[in-house]
Amino acid sequence: MSDKIKKLKEQLLSSRKNGYDRVGPSALAEMEAYCAGYMAFLDSAKTERLCAAETIRLAEERGYRPYVRGMEVKAGDKLYVSNRGKSVMLAHIGRRTLAEGTQIAAAHIDSPRLDLKPNPLYEDSELAYFKTHYYGGIRKYQWVTIPLELRGVAALKNGTVVPVNIGAEPGDPRLVITDLLPHLGQEQAKKPLATAIPGETLNLLLGSRPIGDEEDTGRVKLAVMQLLHEKYGITEDDLTSAELEAVPAMNATDIGLDRSMIGAYGHDDRVCAYAALKALLDLTETPEKTALCVLADKEEIGSDGVTGMQSAAFDTFLEDLCAAQDVPLRVCREKSFCLSADVTAAYDPDYADVYEKRNAAFLNYGVGLCKYTGARGKSGASDADAETVAYIRRVFDEAGVVWQIAELGKVDAGGGGTVAAYMANRNITTLDAGVPVLSMHAPFETVGKLDCYETYLGMGAVYRSAFPG
Ligand code: MN
Ligand code: MN
16 A cells, blocks of 8 residues: 555544554553452342442442432532432532533443242142243343342332342352253244243243142142241232342353453443443542433333433432522533443344444444434434534543444344433433443343443543533
8 A cells, every 4th residue: 555545544534443452451450450340240230229229339438428308519529319229320519510511421220131920929730930021122032941040129018128039149049931842842943033932931930849738739839938938028918019030140250261251141231330330439539510320220111110211300319409509400401411321232243134334333342332222213312413422522532432333233123222312301412322232131141341441431531521512
């Protein structure tokens, strides 16, 4: 290539680079340390409630305290609010007044899983089971024949809330959903993936050992209920006011001979939630504008509900903070910026036909910006404006963050959504960005360590920046 062409190319054409060709060797140790913290977070936070509790524990360790309405709110204050133990909002109050807006990172802490139905317990053919109702977009065939644990709470009529944990501790028994043997699976194997495993067959196997005498009935179910009663003091009726979630009984682990990736349940979206949280906790100085981290529930089923991003809980928190500084909420909102921190699909060469390679997110190419999400012609997307994308390009480049910009897949292949639209609908300028994930929504998802770390760096850059809007 002639020097002239080489120069011209450098000047005019974009050159995507693998993140490992951009970060120095010194960054690798920091990346590993960060990812070790993230993996520990994942293992302790397999449900939204556990995630919220761990978030609060980490925040309090770093000097955050619960916000109580009416409190004084001044620069440097580190405050948080727990929304019903399932969503957390944290604020590091900035030097400028809230009239100049806030820098928000919003992620979600719920993940696809199998919830128990309200009348879950039954016995069939002398085997005891729990009926489940899946939560979020799962591929049902992936949830059979893997070890599962049961996490959540049973709320009693007297107000007591009993935490339930079956399967998380070493030596604990695990639960499983069975599948057909191939020898008898010929008809099932002809069905499309989406219908081969009906939702009503996702039943958790609980026990097989009867109590009592031969002539007694329902002995296996009774034996299981007896064990639950011994451990948790609950009866079958208490299961009607329980929130119990079957989640994979697997901890986060390094993936690959080079240990460059992390395999785990719940990367979507705890990988961005942790990045948003850790970057906030690691702010060494009072930010210029107030930095807000919102960890929402219910994203996987549409962000509705009192703990979802569409709930007024967020507005209430922000309005309370604003009221403490005599700032109208609407003034704060229109000057605010939100990075909707959610995962995107990583290009998978085994399934190349659903991706458009020029606009796909690649593993190890850094945090993936998405100007829009949505499906069928951007439906459901907030579609950030060009000025907002330019703002983030500048923020990330100035902070040396490795980033890429992508779409979820081919235009006609499908699509997805995030909390971005709900923030944008509040008159808050919003842009999506997050970690590219392989096998998203599977019980065991894979991400690149470099992308996890760059997302953390990106969140920090957003908190420290001041959106000009
Ligand atoms: Mn997500
Ligand atoms: Mn998701």
